[in-house]
Amino acid sequence: MQRPDHEPEPDTDPFAWRPPDPDAPPNLHPMPDPCTYDHDELARCTEHPDELRARGIPIRCASCSARRDWLVILHRGTVWIRCRCAHQWHEPELTVDEFDELGAGPPDRYWPSFDEAVASMGFDGTLRGTYF
Template sequence: MPTKDLQQSRAILAETLFGDDALLRLQGESEPDDSIRIRTTLHSDPIAITGITVMCPHCGARRDWLVICDVLGRIFLRCRCAHQWHEPELTRADFNAMVGEGGQKYPSLEALARDTGHDGTLAGAYFPDKAITS
């Protein structure tokens, strides 16, 4: 039996149109590799670690946090007084439990802090969780 009869025929795929390369399109739509990749979320409730409520060492705040997760999975907390610190007891899993859906992209962490009031301008200010109606 000749070997050419044993080979299965291969399907011939249609050529992609010029400029319709899916990989190049994906690379063009994604962020550049040299960008700093961090994820953030706002967390208005108090955060308790091993039963102890986290408190800002500068102003004493106990809620309204900006929670930051960097590429290495380290978690940072930022208070409205603009004090920010690494919280080694929190993990990426803790961050994922806090993060919501969607969100807005910001060009930098400083722009995010400014727009959310975590740059020091709203230090000591607390906002009600639900709108108060009279």
């Protein structure tokens, strides 16, 4: 069956340019040109509001005893956990594959420094004891 001339072909290219979603919040930290930053120092982060389990054991913050609302960080193949109280630790029980399963997706925001990133996401201690 041939499509009429006035109907566009369905978009099958997942990387094709699409207009921005008008309902989405503005991205105040757009990604720069990938050639402008050092890939060895790049860290991927994802916010995880629920409990995390490493090998079936719930993860708790050693500083404030929080059990949820984490920033999970992947840097140089190592997974780190950061709490809202700003306590951060290497979590050897979580793998890169498990990080990817958390749904981090492709990078969509960029900050010039790690300190700016954690501050803008509320993991610098300012929101200690506050859970969303």
